[in-house]
Amino acid sequence: MSLSKSNGTKDCPRTKTHKSLLPLMALLCVMATGCYVPLRSPSIPAASLPSHYRSPVRSYRPPMNLAELSLEAPQDYLLGQGDILEVSISGLSNPGPEEKTRPIRTQIMSDGVIRLPLVGSVQVNGMNLADAQDAIDRAYSDRLVKNPKASVILVEKATISIPVLGEVNEPGVQPLPKYENDIAHAIAAAGGLSDYSARVVEIHRLINPVELACYVDEALPESASLKNAGPPLQASEVEVIGEGGNQVILRVPLESGTPELILGNQTIPLAKFSRADLTLRPSDVVVVPRQADEIFFVVGPLSDNSVVNFRVSDLDRRLGNAFLLPTDRDIDVVTAVAMAGYIDPIDSPSTVTVHRSVPGCPPKLIGVDLIAARYDWKENIYIQPGDIVYLNPDAAWWWRRTFDRIVPDLLTIPYAEGMIRWINPGRRN
Numbered sequence: 001m002s003l004s005k006s007n008g009t010k011d012c013p014r015t016k017t018h019k020s021l022l023p024l025m026a027l028l029c030v031m032a033t034g035c036y037v038p039l040r041s042p043s044i045p046a047a048s049l050p051s052h053y054r055s056p057v058r059s060y061r062p063p064m065n066l067a068e069l070s071l072e073a074p075q076d077y078l079l080g081q082g083d084i085l086e087v088s089i090s091g092l093s094n095p096g097p098e099e100k101t102r103p104i105r106t107q108i109m110s111d112g113v114i115r116l117p118l119v120g121s122v123q124v125n126g127m128n129l130a131d132a133q134d135a136i137d138r139a140y141s142d143r144l145v146k147n148p149k150a151s152v153i154l155v156e157k158a159t160i161s162i163p164v165l166g167e168v169n170e171p172g173v174q175p176l177p178k179y180e181n182d183i184a185h186a187i188a189a190a191g192g193l194s195d196y197s198a199r200v201v202e203i204h205r206l207i208n209p210v211e212l213a214c215y216v217d218e219a220l221p222e223s224a225s226l227k228n229a230g231p232p233l234q235a236s237e238v239e240v241i242g243e244g245g246n247q248v249i250l251r252v253p254l255e256s257g258t259p260e261l262i263l264g265n266q267t268i269p270l271a272k273f274s275r276a277d278l279t280l281r282p283s284d285v286v287v288v289p290r291q292a293d294e295i296f297f298v299v300g301p302l303s304d305n306s307v308v309n310f311r312v313s314d315l316d317r318r319l320g321n322a323f324l325l326p327t328d329r330d331i332d333v334v335t336a337v338a339m340a341g342y343i344d345p346i347d348s349p350s351t352v353t354v355h356r357s358v359p360g361c362p363p364k365l366i367g368v369d370l371i372a373a374r375y376d377w378k379e380n381i382y383i384q385p386g387d388i389v390y391l392n393p394d395a396a397w398w399w400r401r402t403f404d405r406i407v408p409d410l411l412t413i414p415y416a417e418g419m420i421r422w423i424n425p426g427r428r429n
Helices: 002-009 013-033 129-141 183-189 209-217 221-227 333-339 395-423
Strands: 084-089 104-107 113-116 120-123 150-156 159-166 172-177 200-207 246-253 260-263 266-269 285-288 295-299 322-324 351-356 364-369 388-392
Touching: 084 113, 084 129, 104 113, 120 129, 129 150, 159 183, 172 183, 183 200, 183 285, 200 209, 209 246, 295 333, 333 351, 333 388
Parallel strands: 159 285, 295 388
Antiparallel strands: 084 104, 084 150, 113 120, 159 172, 200 246, 200 285, 246 260, 260 266, 295 322, 351 364, 351 388
8 A cells, every 4th residue: 555655646766866857958958059049030032032133233333424514605705794804995095106005904893884984884794705896896986986996805704602512622612713603613623522422412502482482393293202301392381591592402413313402301303403503603502422331231250350341442441240332343142241251161151131121111031042142143132231131040050060160079189188198197187
């Protein structure tokens, strides 16, 4: 009876020992294998994606054409306000054996006239030099000057001073002559674009409400609601900001693109943008913004010795585990992993997952087999700004690293231990 009770209600000492070892064995397994990491992330295979994921966008981007940002000057220079002329009239010279003509230097006033002796004001606004000479001859002929022969020379063109700021080589106030007061000449006068300039130029301008209403009426209706920070701006909602007019920013792309008008927090894509809009005014300010850093990330233990950075002028730097994308070449996933230092056949992963943010959609996870991507272009994709490349600890990578570390230890530890014992026989553990 006692035996039955003992067998039915009590565990033998050996059973207790086995149960007490279970937590210890579980702890040893956890310590041996490390924290759990999924071997594969749920992702879309790169080979199943459309071809535009593998289309280069930096290597074949259109070149900048600053000629589109310059004004077309007329064949004959047309005189206007601010031009300085030198006028010589032979009929006004002193008679003598050596008849001399003293030139008269005069400037065209805001009403388009010049002041000359005996005749006073002569209208020359909008005329070329030949027409201005005829107008001066007629004016003196009416004042009883016999056979006047005027000679007109353009001494100095009218200029306007435009501040050119931002990413140019020589920022400052640039004097621009008439018919050269455009974006192209302003950038050239400032020494050209710097290495860090964005591919857009901003014109900070004051415009009147009527002109602003015209811009709003000509905006692209289908894209305005997408790009504006608020509801689309209506012409009836335009209000004057201060006595000088509305402060706006015209963003002019240096490559193919749509010009934009920025008013406060509103961004208005412009359907029409004429060359007259490129004519700089005395109150304009030209700003060339800095190109924003385009970076991607590689998540994993980066190699301090094998990291490769493409040089981007003197901005060659790393931001943590972020890498700069060059502006003139495309980087694929294999190159991105190599830039992170994974070029060793043992430590390099076999697969990666690219985390790509899509505006208005959930992030897209793209799986890339690095082995297949080396010889099959469909298995590879180009890196875009903001991509996060996750290194997958897949089974092949895990076994490769484990084999590389365990086998040498199994071979070298007995040899090393034997040598130590042979050299130092008195050594005790």
